[in-house]
Amino acid sequence: MSTDSLPARPGEPPLLPDQFDDALRARLAALDAASDTHADDQRPDNTTRAYRSDWKTWEAFCAQLQIPPTAATRGTLRAFVDYLWNREKRAYATIDRKLAGVVVTLRRPPYRVLVDPDDTEAARQLLKDYAKKAAEAEEPERGRGKAPALRLVDLQLIVSKCDTDIFGLRDQAMLLLGFSIAARRAELAGLRLRNIRPDDNGLLVHVAVSKTDPRTVPVPYGRHPATCPVRAWQAWANAADITDPDRHAFRRIHHTGSVQPQGLTPQRAGDIITAAGLRAGCANLFTGHSVRSGMATEARRKGKDRKAIAAITGHKPGSKVLDGYMQIVDQWDENDNALIGIGL
Template sequence: MPAALPARPAERAQLPAEFDADLRARLAALDAASDGHAAEQRPENTVLAYRSDWKARTKFCDQLQVPVTAATRGTLRAFVDYLWNREKRAYNTIDRKLAGVTVTLRQEYGVVIDPEDTKAARELLKDYRRRTRSPPRGRGKAPAMRVDALRQIVEKCSDDIFGVRDRAMLLLGARGPAAAEHRRRPGRQRAPGALRLPCRRTGPLKVLTPNRWPHGRLFR
C-alpha cells in the first residue's frame, strides 16, 4: 500500500499592509464601482433627505466656524443642541439628520465617525426630550378636512365628466368628516342631488346616489 502524501501546508493569507500596488488599485476600482451601484439603488426621497441633512450641517458649521468634516463628540453634541434649541426641530428629525450626516461624511469625505461619539450625541438628544415639557414639536398631525372647506374645493371642479369624477373622489374620500359634521348638526338638510355618504364602523361602505348623475350639481 503506497504511503499517504503529506498534506499541503496552508498558505498564510495576506494582510492589507502586504497588498501590492496592483491589488490596491483593483480594490479601489471595485470600491468605486460598488459605491456608484449602491447610489443608483437609493430611493430619491432618501437622496433628498440626505441633501437636506447636509445643508443643515453646513449652516451649523458656518456659524460655529469649524470644517464640515470635524465630526467629533463635541461638534456632534453642539449640532444636536443647535437643532433642538435654535432650529426647534422635532426629536425624530434630529435623529434622522444625525444618521444622514454620518452617511454623507463616510461616503463623500471618507470620514468615519466613532460610534461612541454618535451615541453620546443621541444620549444628549434623549435627555433634551426627557427634560422638556414644551408642546410636541414638528408639524404634527394634519387637521381633518372641514365640510365648508370641502364644499369650496368641490365648487372649483369643472362641469365636464372629469369634474364629476373629481367631485366623486373628493366626497368619497371625505366621507368621515362629512359624517362627523352631520352628527354635530343633525337638523341640517342635505342639498338636492348631493351624494349621501353613510359612515359605518364595520361592514362595507354603501354609497347611495340619485337615479342619474346630477351633472354639475354634486354637493351644491
C-alpha cells in the same frame, strides 16, 4: 510582472492586506468606487434629497463655528443638537434624522470619516434629555406628529365624495389601493403597471419601491363595490388607458382631464390624499402615511394576527412602529388592559 497579487497556491495562506501590491490596491479601489456609485443609484430619491438637506444644515452649522464639516466629534455633534433644538426649534424626529444623515454622508466619499458610535449616541442622548424636559415643562409638541390613521369610516366617506370624472377615479383608486397595500406615499407613487397583476381572486401588487424590502400583497375583491380596491383600480386603469407595463400606475392629469405619461411624485401622492380628506370634510388632516397606519389599525381591530398585518405592511417582527399601531387598538382589549374586568 509581479506575482504578489496572484491567488495563493493550494496549501499556501492567502495574502494579508498589508501584502497587496499597488496594482491590486488600485483594482480594489476601483471596485469600491463602482460599488459606491451603484449603491447611490439604488437609494430612493427622497432619501437622497433628505441626506442632501441634512448635509447643508450641517455645513451651515460648521461654518458658524468655524470648523471643517469633517470635525464630527462628541462635542460638535452635541452642539449641533443644541443648535437645532434651541435655536432652530426643530422637531425631535427631524433632529434625529439629521444626525443620521450627517453620519452617513461623512462615511461616504469624498470624506470617508467614520464617526465614533459612542459620540453619535451621546448626541442622541442629549436630544432625548431636551425632549424630556420639554414634556415636563408642558411645551407644545414640535412637528406634525404622527399621521392620523385613516379609519374605515373616514375612507368610506372620502371615497363617496370623490367625483365620477377622471380625477375622481384616480383618487378613489389611489386611496383604496393605497389602504389595501398599507402604502407609504413613495410606494404608491412608485407603482408601475407591471407591479399590479390581475388574479382570479383580485390583484397581486408588488411593492418594489420601498424603504425596506420589496413585498407582494394579495389584494382581494372587496365585499362592497363602492370600496373595492380591485374594482377601483380597474375603473381607473380603463379610463386612463394604462397599457404600458413600464409606465407609472398613477399619473398626472392635466386640468383639461387628459392623462399625462408622467407619474406622480411622492409629495403629490400625499397631497392628493390630504386634499381628498379635506373635500370630504373630515375632522382629521390626513396625510400620505394615513392610509398605511389606517390599514394596520383597522386590521387589528378586526382581530387579524400581527404576522398577517406585517406581511402587508412589510414590517419586521418586533417592529416598534408596528407595535405603535397595535397599541392604538390593544389598549382597550380586555386581555391587554389590566383595568378591564377587575371589578371597578
